[in-house]
Amino acid sequence: MIRNSSPIDRLIDLMARLPGLGPRSARRAVLHLIRKRAHLLTPLAEAMTEVAQTARECLNCGNVGTSDICPICTDEARANGLLCVVEEVADLWAMERSGTFKGRYHVLGGTLSALDNVGPEDLRIPQLLRRIGAENVTEVILALNATIDGQTTAHYIADQLEPQGIALSSLAQGVPIGGELDYLDDGTITAALNARKRL
Amino acid sequence: MDWRDTGILLSTKKHGETSLILDVFTPGHGRHAGVLRGGTSRKLAPHLQPGAQLDLAWRARLEDHIGSYTAEPQRSRAAAALGDRVALAGLNAVTALLAFCLPEREPHPALYQRSEVLLDLLDRPDLWPLAYLQWELALLDEMGFGLDLTSCAVTGATEGLAFVSPKTGRAVTSIAAGDWADRLLPLPPILLGQGEAEDTEILDALATTGFFMENRLAPDLRDKPLPAARSALITRLRARAAG
Numbered sequence: 001m002i003r004n005s006s007p008i009d010r011l012i013d014l015m016a017r018l019p020g021l022g023p024r025s026a027r028r029a030v031l032h033l034i035r036k037r038a039h040l041l042t043p044l045a046e047a048m049t050e051v052a053q054t055a056r057e058c059l060n061c062g063n064v065g066t067s068d069i070c071p072i073c074t075d076e077a078r079a080n081g082l083l084c085v086v087e088e089v090a091d092l093w094a095m096e097r098s099g100t101f102k103g104r105y106h107v108l109g110g111t112l113s114a115l116d117n118v119g120p121e122d123l124r125i126p127q128l129l130r131r132i133g134a135e136n137v138t139e140v141i142l143a144l145n146a147t148i149d150g151q152t153t154a155h156y157i158a159d160q161l162e163p164q165g166i167a168l169s170s171l172a173q174g175v176p177i178g179g180e181l182d183y184l185d186d187g188t189i190t191a192a193l194n195a196r197k198r199l
Numbered sequence: 200m201d202w203r204d205t206g207i208l209l210s211t212k213k214h215g216e217t218s219l220i221l222d223v224f225t226p227g228h229g230r231h232a233g234v235l236r237g238g239t240s241r242k243l244a245p246h247l248q249p250g251a252q253l254d255l256a257w258r259a260r261l262e263d264h265i266g267s268y269t270a271e272p273q274r275s276r277a278a279a280a281l282g283d284r285v286a287l288a289g290l291n292a293v294t295a296l297l298a299f300c301l302p303e304r305e306p307h308p309a310l311y312q313r314s315e316v317l318l319d320l321l322d323r324p325d326l327w328p329l330a331y332l333q334w335e336l337a338l339l340d341e342m343g344f345g346l347d348l349t350s351c352a353v354t355g356a357t358e359g360l361a362f363v364s365p366k367t368g369r370a371v372t373s374i375a376a377g378d379w380a381d382r383l384l385p386l387p388p389i390l391l392g393q394g395e396a397e398d399t400e401i402l403d404a405l406a407t408t409g410f411f412m413e414n415r416l417a418p419d420l421r422d423k424p425l426p427a428a429r430s431a432l433i434t435r436l437r438a439r440a441a442g
Contacts, residue, residue: 019216114295114428115210148249151281152291173281185245187278194282 008034060131062107062124064089072096078104081138085128085157087111087145095143103141106131111149112156120156129160139167146173146191200266201258204228205273207314208251209298211238219247221268222298223255226311230301233257233268246272249294250280250318279322285439286321288432289331293317295426296335300342300416310341328436329396332389335408344368344415346408348391351375362386363407365414384410398440405433 008030015026033041057063058070065071072078082103086092092105108123120126131137140161144150158168174192175184184192206223209230214220219238224230233255238247246253252273259266280286293314301307317334320327339345345368350357352369361373362383376383387403388394409429417425 114291114426114431115298119427146277146281148277148280148287148290152287155284155287185272185275187248187275187281188245190278191281 061092061105062089062109062127063092063105072104078102079135081136082141083131083135083137083139084141084143086143087150087153091143091145101141104135108144108153111144111147111153113149123153125157125160128157132161132164132166137166139169142168142170144170146171200260200262200264201256202228203254203256206231206253206255207294207297207311207318208247208249208253209294210249211247213239220265221247221253221270223253223268224297224301224311224314225255225306226308227306228257229305229307230297230303231257232303233259233266235268235270238270243270246270246275248275248277250276250290250321252276252315276318276321283322283324285324285432285435286327288428288435289327290318290321291428292426292432293331293334295428296338296412299423299426300338300420307341310337313337328398328401329389331432332401332404332408335405335412336390339368339408339411339416342416342419344411344419346370346390346411348386360386360391363390365410368411368415398436402433402436402440405436409433 012023012026012030015021015029016023018026021029033044051066054066055064056066056068058065058073059068060073061070063070063072080103082101083106084095084101084103085106085108086095087108087110089107092107095101095105106124106128108125108128110118110123112118112120112123132140140157142154142157144154154170161168172195174188174195175181181189204225204227206225209222209224211222212220214234217237217239219235220232221235221238222230222232235243235247237243247270252275254271254273256269257266258269276290280290297314313334317327317330320330336346346363347368348360348363348370350370351360351372352364352367353371353375356372356375359372359374360370362371362376362380363369363386364371365382365384370386371383373380384407385403386407387400389396389400389404390407394400409425412429413425417423
């Protein structure tokens with residue numbers, strides 16, 4: 001029987017709050033960590049302590065890093081006039097994994113939502129508008145999710161930026177690489193057909 | 200307890216890591232919430248955008264429980280709306296107003312039918328604004344604040360109707376209005392089914408229906424402001440009318 005007060009129980013309780021883990025899988029993970037104390041548990045604890053002390057939000061773009069201004073924002077090679085707007089840090093990291101985009105990012109921190117009372121001031125939209133002028137941005141890529149809230153936010157930002165005469169673009173929508181038509185929803189097929197290109 | 204019905208998805212809310220709470224509008228059971236297990240999965244999530252038409256089966260041990268849904272997508276309306284600013288604002292306004300106005304588990308089959316037809320017109324930007332105006336009139340009517348525009352509240356005349364009483368929602372002729380005209384709301388001909396369905400005419404009519412939504416319907420519900428999605432739609436229509 002597990003007691004509730006031991007450090008191990010506290011660790012299990014905390015691990016169980018992580019996404020994808022429940023009490024049972026947290027117990028298994030903790031047991032695994034204890035067995036691999038030298039190779040896993042100690043380095044993990046050290047890494048977590050370090051991240052807890054140093055992780056912060058980039059004051060410029062909203063990315064998460066270990067300094068006030070993240071490496072992407074300080075990289076002069078990325079000051080090429082392209083600014084990619086994403087909803088969350090996870091989306092920025094996904095874009096970076098592709099290795100294709102060489103400009104800078106702006107993380108909104110969510111989407112506008114009438115039902116949840118999320119307005120422009122609750123997101124990093126005012127900061128985005130300030131950056132456009134300050135960083136000589138020539139094109140804004142709205143890489144927001146293809147959801148109702150994502151596109152509502154994209155249209156709102158487009159409304160704000162259009163008077164400034166900046167080029168605006170959004171990500172294409174359609175068939176994913178390796179996707180089979182039979183498994184696609186009708187909305188995606190419609191979008192793909194509308195955005196078809198000549199071979 | 201269980202039932203099966205079709206429904207329009209109004210909103211979703213995350214419930215735990217993998218489940219969603221669906222808020223749907225059905226013809227037979229009204230606005231009805233329920234848990235959809237696995238709703239955040241890659242297979243289901245793209246179909247669960249507001250406005251989607253779903254085939255729903257609801258099950259609960261007791262009737263007053265929230266219960267759980269199994270949902271099969273019938274058709275998506277997001278694709279028709281995502282690329283068009285007015286259509287997207289319209290979809291947001293319709294789903295937000297339905298979620299705002301409708302009491303839970305109270306059937307409104309006539310309003311449901313109108314809502315379904317309206318949402319199916321999203322890809323017709325020429326027809327949609329007029330259909331939306333008629334839908335707002337139906338929504339007010341269904342909620343007990345319907346406008347009576349058949350005859351003058353003072354004289355009973357059916358010709359020359361030019362105003363709407365902000366108190367009763369009844370039409371008034373310009374002769375009967377007299378000195379009170381500046382205290383009455385304008386009655387654009389489009390509300391009487393007359394004239395061209397220009398965006399400017401529709402905007403005038405929406406200002407009148409908006410008055411009753413804001414000053415009669417909203418205070419009667421939770422005394423909360425109308426969903427911002429409606430004013431966003433008005434802004435879009437105004438921008439379109441301005442060219």
